[in-house]
Amino acid sequence: MFYRPAMIVWSILLTVLVTPGAGVKAQGRLPSTGFEVGQPFPAIALPALEDGRPASMADFKGKKLLLHVFASW
Amino acid sequence: MPGWHEATKDLQNDGKLQMVGIIQEQHPDRARLFMQWKRMGWPILVDSYNLLEVPVVPITLAVDEHGVIRQINPPRGDVERLERTFLSQTFDPPAQSTGAPVAPDLIALKPPARSGDAAAWKQYGDALAVWGGAPRRDDAISAYGAAVRSDAEDAMAQFRLGVAFRMRYDSDARREGDFRAAVERWTQALDINPNQYIFRRRIQQYGPRLDKPYPFYDWVNTARAELEARGEVPSPLVVEPRGAEFAQPARTFTASSAPEDEPDPRGRVLRDEGQFITVEIIAVPPVIEPGATTRFHVVFRPVLQNLSHWNNEAEELAFWIDPPRGWEVEQRYLTLAIPPEAVSQETRTLEVEVRAPESIRFGRNMSIPAYALYYVCEDVNGVCMYRRQDVELQVAVRRQ
Numbered sequence: 032m033f034y035r036p037a038m039i040v041w042s043i044l045l046t047v048l049v050t051p052g053a054g055v056k057a058q059g060r061l062p063s064t065g066f067e068v069g070q071p072f073p074a075i076a077l078p079a080l081e082d083g084r085p086a087s088m089a090d091f092k093g094k095k096l097l098l099h100v101f102a103s104w
Numbered sequence: 105m106p107g108w109h110e111a112t113k114d115l116q117n118d119g120k121l122q123m124v125g126i127i128q129e130q131h132p133d134r135a136r137l138f139m140q141w142k143r144m145g146w147p148i149l150v151d152s153y154n155l156l157e158v159p160v161v162p163i164t165l166a167v168d169e170h171g172v173i174r175q176i177n178p179p180r181g182d183v184e185r186l187e188r189t190f191l192s193q194t195f196d197p198p199a200q201s202t203g204a205p206v207a208p209d210l211i212a213l214k215p216p217a218r219s220g221d222a223a224a225w226k227q228y229g230d231a232l233a234v235w236g237g238a239p240r241r242d243d244a245i246s247a248y249g250a251a252v253r254s255d256a257e258d259a260m261a262q263f264r265l266g267v268a269f270r271m272r273y274d275s276d277a278r279r280e281g282d283f284r285a286a287v288e289r290w291t292q293a294l295d296i297n298p299n300q301y302i303f304r305r306r307i308q309q310y311g312p313r314l315d316k317p318y319p320f321y322d323w324v325n326t327a328r329a330e331l332e333a334r335g336e337v338p339s340p341l342v343v344e345p346r347g348a349e350f351a352q353p354a355r356t357f358t359a360s361s362a363p364e365d366e367p368d369p370r371g372r373v374l375r376d377e378g379q380f381i382t383v384e385i386i387a388v389p390p391v392i393e394p395g396a397t398t399r400f401h402v403v404f405r406p407v408l409q410n411l412s413h414w415n416n417e418a419e420e421l422a423f424w425i426d427p428p429r430g431w432e433v434e435q436r437y438l439t440l441a442i443p444p445e446a447v448s449q450e451t452r453t454l455e456v457e458v459r460a461p462e463s464i465r466f467g468r469n470m471s472i473p474a475y476a477l478y479y480v481c482e483d484v485n486g487v488c489m490y491r492r493q494d495v496e497l498q499v500a501v502r503r504q
C-alpha cells in the first residue's frame with residue numbers, strides 16, 4: 032500500500048478542519064478584531080466617560096482618528 | 105496605548121490627529137484614573153456591555169475623516185508609517201453616509217410583555233443598561249433575562265446580563281446573589297463562545313491566580329502614589345479593586361505547609377445563624393475541572409436592620425477551612441484585619457483559592473466545610489459577643 036502526496040495533504044487538511052480549535056491553535060492566532068478595513072466604524076452611540084452624554088465617532092467627523100479600544104489592565 | 109500617545113503628541117497638538125478611546129471595563133472610572141496617571145486627556149467612550157462586540161482588547165484603528173476604518177492595529181508607535189499611509193492621504197467619502205447615532209428611544213424599543221423575540225429583548229436591555237443608568241438597572245436585568253430565556257445560546261446577551269448583575273452588586277441596590285449570577289452568566293457566555301476574550305477577562309478579573317494572564321489593577325496604587333507626588337488629587341474610584349483584582353498570576357498552586365491550629369475544634373463557640381452577620385460565598389469560576397483551582401470570595405455583612413455591628417476592640421475575624429481529602433487550600437486559617445474604630449458596620453471580604461483533586465472521575469458538586477469566628481454586637485450600645493458561623497464553600501467539578 033502507498034499513499035499519494037495529494038491524499039496525505041487532504042488527510043492533514045481534513046484533520047485540521049474537523050478538529051475543534053485546531054486551526055486556531057496551529058496558527059497561534061487571536062480572534063479577529065471584528066472590524067474591517069474600508070468599512071465605516073459602527074454607527075453606535077456610547078456614553079462619554081467625562082459626562083455620560085451620548086457620543087459617537089460622528090462627533091469627530093472631519094478629523095483623522097487613532098481609536099483605541101482598550102482596558103486599563 | 106500610552107506609547108501611541110507619546111509618539112503622536114506633536115501630531116495631536118498640531119490638530120493632525122485626534123486620539124479617542126473606547127473602554128471595555130466593568131468599572132470605567134478606573135480608566136479615568138489611568139488616563140489621569142498617564143496624562144492622556146483625550147475623549148473616552150464607555151462600552152462596559154461590549155455593544156461593539158469586540159472579541160479582544162487592545163485594538164487600535166486608524167479611522168479617516170469620513171468615519172471609515174483604514175487600518176487595523178497599525179505597527180505600534182510607527183508614526184512615520186502612520187503619517188505616510190494614513191495622515192497624509194485624502195480618502196473619498198463612503199457611497200452611503202450614515203447620520204450621527206443618538207441614544208435610543210426606551211419607550212419605542214420595549215417589546216410586548218409576552219414577546220419571545222430574543223433580539224428585541226436584548227436590544228431593549230442594551231438601551232436600558234447603557235442609557236437608563238442605575239434607576240433602570242433592574243429593568244435592564246429583566247430585559248436581558250427575557251432575551252436569554254428566549255435564546256440561551258446568545259452569548260452576548262448572557263455576558264451583558266452578567267455585567268448588569270455585577271453593576272447592581274457594586275451599587276446600593278445590591279441583591280443577594282448578584283455577584284454569583286454575574287459569574288454564572290459570564291461563565292455561560294464563555295462556554296458558548298470560548299474565543300471571546302472580553303468574556304474570559306471578566307471572569308479572570310475575579311478568578312484564581314493560576315488562570316490570570318496578568319494582575320489586573322496592580323497599577324492603581326502606583327498611579328495614586330505618583331499622582332500625589334505630582335501634587336494632583338487622584339481621580340476617585342467608585343469601587344475599590346481588591347483581592348483577585350490585585351493578585352499576581354501564578355504558575356503553580358501553593359498550599360500552605362505551615363502547621364495551623366484549628367481555632368474551635370470542638371465547636372463550642374455559640375453559633376450565629378445569620379441573625380447578626382450574613383455570609384455570601386461566590387466561587388470564581390463556579391465550575392472547574394479536576395486538578396483546577398477556584399477562588400472563593402467570602403463576603404460578610406452585618407445585618408443592618410438589626411443594627412448589628414462589628415466589635416473591633418477584640419481579635420480579628422478568623423476563618424477556618426476544613427478541606428476534604430485530596431483537596432488543597434491556599435491557607436486553612438485566615439484572618440481579616442480590623443479597622444481602628446471601636447465599632448463599624450462595613451462589608452468584609454476575604455478570598456481564598458482551593459484546588460480540586462486530579463482524581464475526581466465523575467462530575468460532582470462539592471461542599472467544603474468552613475467557619476468564621478468574629479466579635480459582633482447587637483443594636484446600639486447592645487450586647488457584644490463572640491460568635492461562630494458555619495458555612496460551605498461550594499464548587500462544581502466536571503471534566504469538559
